[in-house]
Amino acid sequence: MPSLADNHPASGSSAPLHVAIIGGGITGINLALGLERRGVSYTVYERSPGLREIGAGIGFSPNAEEAMKLLNPDIFSTYKRTANPNGEDKFQWINGLTDELLYSLPVPKDGFLGCKRSEILEEWGKLVPPEKIRFNKTVQSVLEPVDEGYDTNAGGKVLVKFTDGSTEKADLVIGCDGIRSRLRTHINTSLSPSPFGPTAKPSYTHKFCYRALIPMPLAVEAVGQYRTSTRFMYNGPGAHIITYPVGNNSVLNILAVISDANEWADEKIHVLPGNKDDIRQAFKNFHPTVQKLAELFPEKNEAADGPIIKWGIFDTYDYPLSKYFAGRVAVAGDAAHATGPHLGAGGGLGIEDALLLAELLHKVTKLQASDGYESEVSVDKSLERALCEYNEFRYKRTQQVVRMTRDAVDLFQWKDEKVAKDGKKYGKLVTQMFHYVWHDVDLKEMVDSAKRGLEWKVLEAALEPYEKEMREAMGGGKYCEPDEDGECIHCGMACEDRMYCQAD
Secondary structure: OOOOOOOOOOOOOOOOOOEEEEEEHHHHHHHHHHHHHHOOOEEOOOEEEEEEOOOOEEEOOOOHHHHHHHHHHHHHHHHHHEEEOOOHHHEEEEEEEOEEEEEEEEOOOOOEEEEEHHHHHHHHHHOOOOHHHHHHOEEEEOOOOOOOOHHHHHHEEEEEHHHHHOOOEEEEEEEEEOOHHHHHHEEEHHHHOOOOOOOOOOEEEEEEEEEEEEEEEHOOOOOOOOOHOOOEEEEEEEEEEEEEOOOOOOOOEEEEEEEEEOOOOOOOOOOOOOOOOHHHHHOOOOHHHHHHHHHHOHHHEEOOOOOOOEEEEOOOOOOOOOOOOOHHHHHHHHHHHOOOOOOOOOHHHHHHHHHHHHHHHHHHHHHOOOOHHHHOOOHHHHHHHHHHHHHHHHHHHHHHHHHHHHHHHHOOOOOOOOOOHHHHHHHHHHHHHHHHHHOOOOOHHHHHHHHHEEEEEEHHHHHHHHHOOOOOOOOOOEEEOOOOEEEEOOOOEOOOOOOOOOOO
């Protein structure tokens, strides 16, 4: 499928705005490649010395693949080249106590492929011009013109200050800086300046996990060729394991998720030294097949210089942002709506975010270059309206997926044992959840509707000075406010809401 950008290829002229992307993970790099395709100026600032992704394997669902195609065809072709082929186009759930098939969900042909996180990010990163990525850049603060301490010589740009003492300017800042986002904190403070206002932050879901990449010969020896050939999940009380091949079938990605009644030791640190006994204890009453998978986890990390890592699973369900932007600063991906791994949705949602942002920002550049009212609206006002559209079309869907992901892990770990053991009931719930993530979004319609909304809002902004002048000429400079009888509470005349009030 052609990219949406094919309908409006990048022009040779310089872009009228510049975007700072904070974070070089999956969402940030996809956004960068979307802007690159559309000729919108940007710079990626990554705090690490190079591109990196935490975790082992990742899969991208049909909606994510569609977003890749529309965002930039090179993203999709690189993914398909890097991803591992399916043994079967199915996602299969196993009763972890009996080793019996509980439910099998077909996926599209060659769909929901797995790959190594580090590998796919590295390959995508090669598509970004190197001069447009700056490493070792950790954000210290962000200042807009209304903020105290803003440098009035900055020309109205957003200022990004880094811990190395440098400062960069941009028309728009988008935080793709992950679950511990500095930009999320900035937006939350801007929306709720009172120290007693709501706090947006990640919180512990009382689930932790262990991840590993197991050499395929060892995995096949443990559970056989078939069980290593495609996606399987082994469910049971309080824990589950998911497996799928990556690295061109050279390794088996394995994830063990375990429920935890305790609080996390330090919510500022999401990884702790692990202990393989956690895994053994969690699966000690499971079928021998599951116990063999549990034994595949190493005692020490890959460098053999310390224990395996215990990953706390955090999300933003309990303390979400009230909206995904403030002024000309926005967040996307995990920075906006961090979710657990249980529906395989987090990466895909970030790519959907990137698609809509890239399209809206390209629309802003076109409106700024137009000859009508739209060109009379400043870039900053156009960008703020673009972020309104972004929030409107992304907030409900992404928050719903965060909630459904918690419901999914409860299902996988037998919170309701009767449902969990009933293949028909289980299959119905699983299908509904995955269908919402995979298919219940028309990405083209989302983009088209958001761009139409942006055009209207920018036109309204262009007309505001003229409307104000007309109101002042015709009356008190404000609209009527009709009561229940349709008479204005100010001038007493029969009126409608958008009529000019005649009160003095």
